[in-house]
Amino acid sequence: MEKILLVYYSKSGNTKAMARAILEGLYLNKKVLVDFVPVGMIHPSHVREYAKVMLGCPASGKEELEREDFDPFYQACKTYLRDKPVALFGSYGLGVGHWMKSWEERARQDGAILFEEGFICIGRPEDEILDELVLFGKRFADYQP
Numbered sequence: 001m002e003k004i005l006l007v008y009y010s011k012s013g014n015t016k017a018m019a020r021a022i023l024e025g026l027y028l029n030k031k032v033l034v035d036f037v038p039v040g041m042i043h044p045s046h047v048r049e050y051a052k053v054m055l056g057c058p059a060s061g062k063e064e065l066e067r068e069d070f071d072p073f074y075q076a077c078k079t080y081l082r083d084k085p086v087a088l089f090g091s092y093g094l095g096v097g098h099w100m101k102s103w104e105e106r107a108r109q110d111g112a113i114l115f116e117e118g119f120i121c122i123g124r125p126e127d128e129i130l131d132e133l134v135l136f137g138k139r140f141a142d143y144q145p
Contacts, residue, residue: 006037009069009070014121022134055074065099081111083111086115
C-alpha cells in the first residue's frame with residue numbers, strides 16, 4: 001500500500017474543512033494509507049516515509065504562507081519533497097491567490113513533482129467546492145507520475 005501524508009495548518013478552520021474533504025477523496029482509493037495530521041503534530045523528517053505528500057496552508061498577511069507554524073515546517077521538510085508527488089491547497093480571504101503561485105514555484109524549485117495547480121478556496125468551502133476537493137483528493141491518490 002502506498003502511504004500518503006496530508007498535513008495542514010488552519011487557524012479559522014477553513015483549510016481544515018478543505019483537508020477533510022480531500023481526505024474523503026483519498027479514501028476512495030482503497031490502495032492507499034493516509035496519515036491526516038495538523039502541522040506541529042509530525043516531525044518534518046517523517047515526510048521522507050511517504051510516497052506522496054499533500055500540504056495545506058491558508059494565505060496569511062500579504063498573501064504568504066503562515067509564518068509561525070507552517071512556513072518553518074515547510075522549510076524543514078522541503079528536502080524530503082524532492083522527486084516526490086506533492087499537492088498544495090489552502091484558503092484565503094483577501095487578495096487573488098498569489099501566495100499559491102509563489103508556493104507552487106517554491107515547491108518546484110525544491111524539486112517536488114507538483115500535482116496539478118494548487119487548490120485554492122475563498123473562505124470556507126461549501127457545496128460544489130467540497131465536491132471538487134473530494135475529486136482533487138481522489139485524483140491525487142490515483143496519480144502515478
